[in-house]
Amino acid sequence: MRSLTLEGASFWYPATESPALREVSLEVAQGEVVALVGALGAGASTLLLVAADLAPRVTGGRLTGSVARRDRSGIVLPTPWTQASGMAFTVWDEVAFGPANLGWPTHEIARQVDRALEQLELVPLALRDPASLSGGELQRVIIASILAMDPGLVLFDEPAAELDAEAARALWRLIRLQAKEGKAVLLATSALDALPDVADRVVWLEDGAVRAVGTPELLADVAACDAGLGTSVASVWRASGLPGPYPLTVAHALQRWR
Amino acid sequence: MIPHPPLRLDGVSFAYGTVPALAGLSFSIAPGERAALLGRNGAGKSTVVRLVAGLERPDDGTVWVGDWDTRDCAPERLARRVGSVFQHADQQLFASTVREDVRFGPRALGVREEEVKRRTDDALDDLGLTPHAAHHPYDLPPALRKLAALAGALALEPALLVLDEPTIGLDRALCARVSSALLERSAAGVALLVITHDLTFAAETLQRGLVLDRGSLACDGPLAGLLGDATRLEPLGLVPPAVAALSAALDLPGRPVRAADVARELARVARGRPAP
Amino acid sequence: MTGGRLHPFTLLAIAGALPALAWILPAPRGGAATAAVALVLTLTPGASPGLTGTGVSPGWRPGLVVLRTAVLTAAPFWLFLLLLHDVPTTIAIGLRITTMVASFVWLVAALQPARLVEAMVAAGWSASVAYLLAATLSAVPVLKARARRIVDAQRCRGLSPRGGIAARLRALRALALPLVLSALHEVDERALALETRGLVPGIRRTPLAPPPDPAVEQAARWALLLACLFALFRRFL
Numbered sequence: 001m002r003s004l005t006l007e008g009a010s011f012w013y014p015a016t017e018s019p020a021l022r023e024v025s026l027e028v029a030q031g032e033v034v035a036l037v038g039a040l041g042a043g044a045s046t047l048l049l050v051a052a053d054l055a056p057r058v059t060g061g062r063l064t065g066s067v068a069r070r071d072r073s074g075i076v077l078p079t080p081w082t083q084a085s086g087m088a089f090t091v092w093d094e095v096a097f098g099p100a101n102l103g104w105p106t107h108e109i110a111r112q113v114d115r116a117l118e119q120l121e122l123v124p125l126a127l128r129d130p131a132s133l134s135g136g137e138l139q140r141v142i143i144a145s146i147l148a149m150d151p152g153l154v155l156f157d158e159p160a161a162e163l164d165a166e167a168a169r170a171l172w173r174l175i176r177l178q179a180k181e182g183k184a185v186l187l188a189t190s191a192l193d194a195l196p197d198v199a200d201r202v203v204w205l206e207d208g209a210v211r212a213v214g215t216p217e218l219l220a221d222v223a224a225c226d227a228g229l230g231t232s233v234a235s236v237w238r239a240s241g242l243p244g245p246y247p248l249t250v251a252h253a254l255q256r257w258r
Numbered sequence: 259m260i261p262h263p264p265l266r267l268d269g270v271s272f273a274y275g276t277v278p279a280l281a282g283l284s285f286s287i288a289p290g291e292r293a294a295l296l297g298r299n300g301a302g303k304s305t306v307v308r309l310v311a312g313l314e315r316p317d318d319g320t321v322w323v324g325d326w327d328t329r330d331c332a333p334e335r336l337a338r339r340v341g342s343v344f345q346h347a348d349q350q351l352f353a354s355t356v357r358e359d360v361r362f363g364p365r366a367l368g369v370r371e372e373e374v375k376r377r378t379d380d381a382l383d384d385l386g387l388t389p390h391a392a393h394h395p396y397d398l399p400p401a402l403r404k405l406a407a408l409a410g411a412l413a414l415e416p417a418l419l420v421l422d423e424p425t426i427g428l429d430r431a432l433c434a435r436v437s438s439a440l441l442e443r444s445a446a447g448v449a450l451l452v453i454t455h456d457l458t459f460a461a462e463t464l465q466r467g468l469v470l471d472r473g474s475l476a477c478d479g480p481l482a483g484l485l486g487d488a489t490r491l492e493p494l495g496l497v498p499p500a501v502a503a504l505s506a507a508l509d510l511p512g513r514p515v516r517a518a519d520v521a522r523e524l525a526r527v528a529r530g531r532p533a534p
Numbered sequence: 535m536t537g538g539r540l541h542p543f544t545l546l547a548i549a550g551a552l553p554a555l556a557w558i559l560p561a562p563r564g565g566a567a568t569a570a571v572a573l574v575l576t577l578t579p580g581a582s583p584g585l586t587g588t589g590v591s592p593g594w595r596p597g598l599v600v601l602r603t604a605v606l607t608a609a610p611f612w613l614f615l616l617l618l619h620d621v622p623t624t625i626a627i628g629l630r631i632t633t634m635v636a637s638f639v640w641l642v643a644a645l646q647p648a649r650l651v652e653a654m655v656a657a658g659w660s661a662s663v664a665y666l667l668a669a670t671l672s673a674v675p676v677l678k679a680r681a682r683r684i685v686d687a688q689r690c691r692g693l694s695p696r697g698g699i700a701a702r703l704r705a706l707r708a709l710a711l712p713l714v715l716s717a718l719h720e721v722d723e724r725a726l727a728l729e730t731r732g733l734v735p736g737i738r739r740t741p742l743a744p745p746p747d748p749a750v751e752q753a754a755r756w757a758l759l760l761a762c763l764f765a766l767f768r769r770f771l
Contacts, residue, residue: 039429039431040399040401040428040429040432041399049726052730054726054729054730058725058726058729059722059726074730075730077723077726077727077730078427079723079727082720082723082724082726082727083727083728083730083731085648085728085731086647086669086672086673086676087646087647087648087651087665087668087669087672088648089646089648093648093742096742097731097732098731098732099732099740100739100740100741100742101661101731101732101733101734101737101739102732102737102740103737103738103739103740104740105740106740106742109740109742131676131679134299134300134304135299135345136299137299137300145731146730149731149732158427161426161427162423162426163299163455164297164298164299164455164495164496165455165457165495165496165497166298166495166497167299169497190429190430193458193499193500228429228430228431231500232458232499232500232501232504232517233500233501233504235517236501236504236517236520236521236524237521237524239517239518239521240520240521240522240524240525240528241521241525242524242525242528249500250500250503250504250507253504253507253508254507254508257508308686311686311690312690313686313689313690332689332694333686333689333690334689334690334692334693334694336690337689337690337691337692338692340690341690342687342690344683344686344687344690346683347687348716349680349683349684349687349712349716350683350684350687350688350691350712351712351715352707352708352711352712352715362691362693362708363691363692364692366691366692366693366694367692396715396719410691411691414691414692
C-alpha cells in the first residue's frame with residue numbers, strides 16, 4: 001500500500017526564482033525503504049520537508065503538482081539540536097514530549113517511550129539531562145522521540161551524520177526494522193556504502209529533479225560513479241580501469257575476483 | 259626525536275568534575291605529520307582537542323605545544339601555534355563577509371596588513387571559497403559555512419592544526435577540497451590532528467591512527483595497517499572503510515587504503531592474472 | 535529547594551509581586567526591602583543552574599552565580615542613573631530596577647520551563663501558548679551554552695578580552711554578533727522543528743507530571759495580589 005505519492009511536484013522557496021524541486025514523481029510504499037542520494041543542494045532535504053507537510057505550510061513558498069499522504073509522518077532533521085524541546089529534565093521526558101503533545105493517554109505514552117528508548121539503545125541514558133548529551137547521543141534521542149510518535153511514514157535527513165560506526169550500524173538495522181514493521185521510510189543520506197544493505201530503492205536527485213530511480217545497483221552505474229555517487233567499491237573499480245559492470249560491495253567484488 | 263615537537267602529551271589525565279575523561283595519555287606529533295584521533299563517541303577525543311587548545315588544563319601530566327606548557331598559556335596566546343576548529347564552528351561566524359571573518363584570526367594575532375591579506379587569500383583559495391569571499395556567511399549553505407570556519411583556522415598559519423570532525427555535512431566534492439587543503443599544509447610542515455569518524459576521509463588524508471578507548475590510547479600506528487584490520491578495529495567500536503576492506507578481502511599487495519592506490523593495485527593484479 | 539518545590543505559578547507571582555511592590559511602596563525603604571528579598575532569593579538552592587549529569591553536587595555556592603548575574607546585569611543601570619540624577623533619586627530608582635532585574639534573573643534560574651508548561655496545560659491553557667512562554671525562558675540556558683562555545687572558539691582565533699576600549703568593543707562584537715546571528719538564523723529552523731514534535735493547535739496535551747498546587751500556595755498567591763492592591767490603594771489615598 002502506498003504511503004506517500006508525489007506527482008509532478010515542484011517547489012519554490014519564498015522569494016526564489018529557481019525551483020528547489022522540479023516535477024518530482026515518487027512513491028514510497030509501506031514496508032519499503034527508499035533512499036534519496038545526490039550532491040548537496042540537489043533537493044533531498046526539500047523533498048523530505050514536502051513529504052512531511054512542512055513545506056510550504058511552515059516554510060512558506062509555492063508547491064505545484066500533487067502530494068498524497070496516507071499516514072502521519074515523522075521527520076528527523078539533520079540538525080537534531082533544533083528539534084530538542086529544550087525543556088525536558090531527562091531523556092525520558094524528551095522522548096515523551098512528542099506523544100504528550102499528541103494527547104495520548106499516559107500508559108500509551110509510557111509504552112511508546114520505553115519501546116523507542118530500547119530500540120535506540122538509550123535505556124542507560126534515560127535519566128540524563130538532554131543538555132549534557134554529546135551530538136551523537138542527542139541525535140539518537142531525537143530519532144527515538146520521533147519514532148515514539150509512531151508515524152506511519154518516517155523521514156530521515158542524514159540521520160547518521162553525528163554517529164560513530166557502531167551507532168550508525170545500529171541505526172541502519174533499526175531502519176530496516178521499521179520497514180519490517182510496516183512503516184514507509186524515506187531517507188536522505190550521503191552514506192552510500194551502507195545503502196545496499198538498507199535501501200530497497202534509490203532515487204538519484206540532481207538539481208531538484210529525479211535523474212534516475214532503481215535498486216541500490218544504481219550506485220554501481222558508470223554515471224553514478226562519475227558523478228561521485230557510486231559506492232566506494234564501485235568507484236575504485238571504475239578508477240582502476242577494469243571493465244564493468246562494477247561491483248557494489250566488497251562481497252560482490254570478492255565474487256567477481258574469483 | 260625532535261626536542262620540541264608541535265604537540266606532545268605527557269601522561270595527561272583529565273576529569274570533568276568526578277567523571278574521568280582521559281587517563282595517562284601520551285603521544286607526540288611531528289611537523290608535517292597527519293594524525294587521526296579515532297574512537298567511539300565518548301572515548302575522550304573532544305577532550306583532547308580542548309586540552310590542546312588551552313580551554314582546559316590537565317589534572318595530571320602536561321600538554322606541550324612546542325616548548326609552551328598549556329598550563330601557562332591562555333587560548334588566545336596558543337592561537338599563535340595552534341589552529342583549532344570545533345564542531346558547529348559555523349556558529350562562530352560573525353563578520354559581514356566571509357573574507358572579513360577569515361581575516362579575523364590573523365588580525366587578532368597582530369600580523370602586518372600585507373601578511374593578513376596574503377594569509378586570507380591563501381586560505382580562501384585552498385578551500386575554493388574565493389568566489390564566495392564577498393558573501394555574508396549566513397547567505398551560504400551550512401556546508402560552505404563550515405569551510406569558512408576552517409579557512410579561518412588555516413589563515414592563522416599555525417604550526418599545528420587541530421580539527422574536530424571537519425567533514426560532517428560535507429559531500430564528496432567538498433571533502434576532497436578539505437583533503438587537498440590539509441595535504442598541502444602538511445607538505446609545508448604543518449602538523450595535523452584530526453578527530454573524525456569518517457574513516458574513508460581518514461584513509462585518504464591522514465597517515466597515523468591514534469585510537470582512544472575509554473580515555474586511554476588503545477592504538478598508535480600507521481592507518482594503512484590499522485584500517486584494513488577488522489579484528490583490531492571491532493573491539494574499539496570502529497568499522498573498516500569499504501576501500502580498505504576491499505583491499506584486505508582481495509589481499510592486494512601492500513594492502514593500500516587510499517582509493518587511488520587501491521585502484522592502481524587492482525589494475526596491476528588484474529593485468530597479471532590469466533584471463534578467465 | 536524553591537524552584538523544585540513551589541508551583542510555577544507561585545514563582546511567577548513572586549517574580550511579579552516584588553517589582554510591583556518595589557514601584558508602589560514608598561522609596562527608598564520599599565525599594566530597599568524588595569531588592570533585598572529579590573537578591574536573597576537568588577541565593578536559594580532552587581535558583582542554582584541545572585547540575586544534573588555533571589557530577590557536581592548542588593549547594594550554596596552555585597547560588598552565588600545567579601546572584602552575581604543579577605548584580606552584574608543591574609550595575610550598568612546604576613551607572614547611567616548616577617550620570618543623569620542626584621544621589622537620592624539614583625538610589626530610589628536604582629533599588630527598584632535592581633528588584634526587577636534580580637526577580638527576573640531569579641525567575642529564569644528557578645523556573646523550570648517543563649514544569650511551567652505542565653502547570654499551564656493542567657490549568658487549561660493550550661500547549662502552544664504554554665510552550666511559547668516556556669521556550670522564551672528556556673532560551674536563556676541554551677544561549678548561555680552557545681555563548682560559552684562562541685567565546686571558546688573566538689579565543690582560539692586569538693581574540694583577547696584584554697586591551698583598550700577599541701579592543702574590548704571589537705571583542706564584544708566578535709562574541710555578541712555570532713550569538714545573535716546564529717540564534718536568529720535558527721528561529722526558522724526551530725519553528726519548523728517544533729512542528730515536528732507534534733505541537734499542533736487544537737490537540738489537548740497530556741500532562742506527564744503536573745506540579746502539585748497545594749492550597750497554601752494558592753492562598754499565598756492571592757495574598758500577594760491583595761498585598762499589591764492594598765499598597766496601591768494606600769499609595770493613592
